[in-house]
Amino acid sequence: MSLQPSEIDVEHFLAQKGYAICKHKVYVPGLSTGVLGKGSFGSVYKATKQGMPWAVKRMENASGLASAGLTQKEVETLRRLDGHPSIISLGEVFYEPSRDWVFIVMEFVDGGDLLLGLTKKPHLFDEALVRGMMFHISCGLAYAHEACVLHRDLKPENILLRGDMLPKIADFGLARIVGINYCQTAVGTPQYMAPEVPRADSHAPSGMYDFPADVFSLGLILRDMLSESTCMEWRLDIPVAAAERFQKWWPVGTSPGKQTETILALQREASGEVPGDRITAYQLCIELQELQKTNPMPCNLWSVQTKMPAGPPQRRMVSPEDAAEIAARNGFPKGSEVLIFVNDKWCEGIVEEISTSRCPGAAQVLYEDDDGEKVALVCPWQFAQFLRPSQWQEPGRSTNFRRSSSSKRSRSSRRTSALSTCKSAVSGAGRRLSALMRRDHLATM
Numbered sequence: 001m002s003l004q005p006s007e008i009d010v011e012h013f014l015a016q017k018g019y020a021i022c023k024h025k026v027y028v029p030g031l032s033t034g035v036l037g038k039g040s041f042g043s044v045y046k047a048t049k050q051g052m053p054w055a056v057k058r059m060e061n062a063s064g065l066a067s068a069g070l071t072q073k074e075v076e077t078l079r080r081l082d083g084h085p086s087i088i089s090l091g092e093v094f095y096e097p098s099r100d101w102v103f104i105v106m107e108f109v110d111g112g113d114l115l116l117g118l119t120k121k122p123h124l125f126d127e128a129l130v131r132g133m134m135f136h137i138s139c140g141l142a143y144a145h146e147a148c149v150l151h152r153d154l155k156p157e158n159i160l161l162r163g164d165m166l167p168k169i170a171d172f173g174l175a176r177i178v179g180i181n182y183c184q185t186a187v188g189t190p191q192y193m194a195p196e197v198p199r200a201d202s203h204a205p206s207g208m209y210d211f212p213a214d215v216f217s218l219g220l221i222l223r224d225m226l227s228e229s230t231c232m233e234w235r236l237d238i239p240v241a242a243a244e245r246f247q248k249w250w251p252v253g254t255s256p257g258k259q260t261e262t263i264l265a266l267q268r269e270a271s272g273e274v275p276g277d278r279i280t281a282y283q284l285c286i287e288l289q290e291l292q293k294t295n296p297m298p299c300n301l302w303s304v305q306t307k308m309p310a311g312p313p314q315r316r317m318v319s320p321e322d323a324a325e326i327a328a329r330n331g332f333p334k335g336s337e338v339l340i341f342v343n344d345k346w347c348e349g350i351v352e353e354i355s356t357s358r359c360p361g362a363a364q365v366l367y368e369d370d371d372g373e374k375v376a377l378v379c380p381w382q383f384a385q386f387l388r389p390s391q392w393q394e395p396g397r398s399t400n401f402r403r404s405s406s407s408k409r410s411r412s413s414r415r416t417s418a419l420s421t422c423k424s425a426v427s428g429a430g431r432r433l434s435a436l437m438r439r440d441h442l443a444t445m
């Protein structure tokens, strides 16, 4: 495909900054020559400057983006991540006012992205490789978290692969550069977003989000690496035509291998519903190293040097006032008498506490079912599904309304034994109230 008029402008603007678009051997079907790919914000070009290859991302309608006025401090923060072997380093950022474009120059990587790898060559991703790759990705992420930088848009397309399969995280901090609101509306379907991240396409209340939101996305990337037939297997609403892009094509004679329970458990720990219960990126690095010691699987990536983070980021707490404000804004302040949906029925309960750390703004509800008193942590985005004001009557079931047998609880009769597993499920919706708590966890609210 020959250059379009706007592509000639791109070439011109880049030439003024000393970059030449590579027109040889860069041909992706359907895209102009020199374009490596297209994302939510614009196109990515391969260019050279003084003999060095670069990837240059051109973002359109830039005046609406925070990047046009990116502060020096923000650029410096992103620069602090430069030099980590698993993070794509940032070159320059420049604005072209006549076309309202921002150009972001990045380190160029030649092995394609992880989505392409997983779908076109799934047979390469046995557990040995998955462990090595996950180790390097989580090292990069933990390193950024230590520097207090969130990614906010982790997904397989943003993991680029070097020829030897060393993964590198791309677009670090980009959601910050472009402003999170823009990112949400532009991305449209937030398949990899943690439940606490505010969504443009939903009116459901959200909580505050922090480092665990990135870990949730990382856990879903790990799930994609371990899944047999498709990436994003948790999304059942993808139209058939679009779903093909995520399908894994196993070459004849190859098939998925076995996976250890440990790697599956790490995946679950990363993508749990309650942010404060998720493993940190730092812990994930350490656990993968340990696993490699106790149950080694050979992979060349273990000999690639990396920069280990020093530790996990500080766990942040919101003030009790802010947590109370979140819960109140979402309709269930401390002390509210509520109905909570557990084990297919509405039970009477009371909001005892509001979480400030495990899941800021979540309501700790004391309720009683047939076995006695229990406690559940309901996250803000679960309120609409699992909580109702105590006066609420289920539509169409006013005569046959199944509430729990007790009417009022006395604190002295509260059952204090630990609740080890979640048994509650919402019929129809198929979702589980996953945040049922053990009594001995309450101290970490």
Ligand SMILES: Nc1ncnc2c1ncn2[C@@H]1O[C@H](COP(=O)(O)OP(=O)(O)OP(=O)(O)O)[C@@H](O)[C@H]1O
Pocket (backbone or CB within 6 Å): 036, 037, 038, 039, 040, 041, 042, 043, 044, 055, 057, 088, 106, 107, 108, 109, 110, 112, 113, 153, 157, 158, 160, 170, 171, 187
């Ligand atoms: N630094 C890079 N080196 C080599 N190829 C890259 C680089 N950055 C991006 N690409 C290629 O360009 C494609 C498009 O990237 P882009 O970031 O614009 O879109 P995306 O990652 O699919 O979505 P998003 O806009 O949400 O990040 C990538 O999938 C990848 O193939």
Ligand SMILES: [Mg+2]
Pocket (backbone or CB within 6 Å): 039, 157, 158, 170, 171
């Ligand atoms: Mg990207």
